[in-house]
Amino acid sequence: MITLGHYIVLSAILFGIGVFGILTRRNAIGILMSLELIFNAVNINMVAFSKFLTPEGVYGELFAIFIIAVAAAESVLGLAIILAIYRNKQTVNADEMNIMKY
Amino acid sequence: MSLAIFYLMAFLIVAAAVLMVTSRNIFHSALYLAAALFGVAGIFVLLNSYFLAGIQVLIYIGAVVVLTIFVINLTRKITGSEIPQFNKQIIPSFIVSLLGIILIVLVVLKTDWFHRIQGGSSAAVDNTAIIGRQFLTDFVIPFEIVSVLLLAALIGAIVLVARDRGDEK
Numbered sequence: 001m002i003t004l005g006h007y008i009v010l011s012a013i014l015f016g017i018g019v020f021g022i023l024t025r026r027n028a029i030g031i032l033m034s035l036e037l038i039f040n041a042v043n044i045n046m047v048a049f050s051k052f053l054t055p056e057g058v059y060g061e062l063f064a065i066f067i068i069a070v071a072a073a074e075s076v077l078g079l080a081i082i083l084a085i086y087r088n089k090q091t092v093n094a095d096e097m098n099i100m101k102y
Numbered sequence: 103m104s105l106a107i108f109y110l111m112a113f114l115i116v117a118a119a120v121l122m123v124t125s126r127n128i129f130h131s132a133l134y135l136a137a138a139l140f141g142v143a144g145i146f147v148l149l150n151s152y153f154l155a156g157i158q159v160l161i162y163i164g165a166v167v168v169l170t171i172f173v174i175n176l177t178r179k180i181t182g183s184e185i186p187q188f189n190k191q192i193i194p195s196f197i198v199s200l201l202g203i204i205l206i207v208l209v210v211l212k213t214d215w216f217h218r219i220q221g222g223s224s225a226a227v228d229n230t231a232i233i234g235r236q237f238l239t240d241f242v243i244p245f246e247i248v249s250v251l252l253l254a255a256l257i258g259a260i261v262l263v264a265r266d267r268g269d270e271k
Contacts, residue, residue: 040139065233073254
């Protein structure tokens, strides 16, 4: 019997790994990929709570679909920005992108 | 039985995610990300949301990871494995994320779930039709807004990446 706690603990671990990746990666593409892990942790929580709290409703899954759509848009735009920065600055490392610091 | 599948998928997700954030080669990271997302699709199947599992495989593994790999290959020259991939905050970040995980796990363990929820229905119901009906009745305005958002993101990405004719180097 899988309880709701199983899913929440799994999603918490995935969230923690994603936070670790965001905080430690130098490569901006790696940061975006870690962000995808966090979105997936949220999606697991959404669907699990939806199944356990309202078994007849599908609201959590609808929210998860919206999250996936927004995450896809965010990923496309983030990668486009990284590509534009690479073209201008010849780097994708987040700690070398300091042109807005002045 | 389903518990064994859950632990298998959870192990796949956690192992792939840990390998993803610790891999020195960013290209391997993208492949481990695909494995982790596939495990999340398996979790969605366990939660009886087959439509969401299909969406997950199609959009995340089929589109986002492939797009990421494209960008990695376009910026490949300076992202070789000999360049350090981690900044100096690795130990504080590890402590912070570990404390976050411990906090959420403690909250889960101390919550009395059985008095609050009745438990999920274990019957495998395919709710794809319900999702589609909800999208076209109650959630039609968010649905249309998301489509406009995706169009805006598409145009924005093209505008950001497209090179002007004038300033060829």
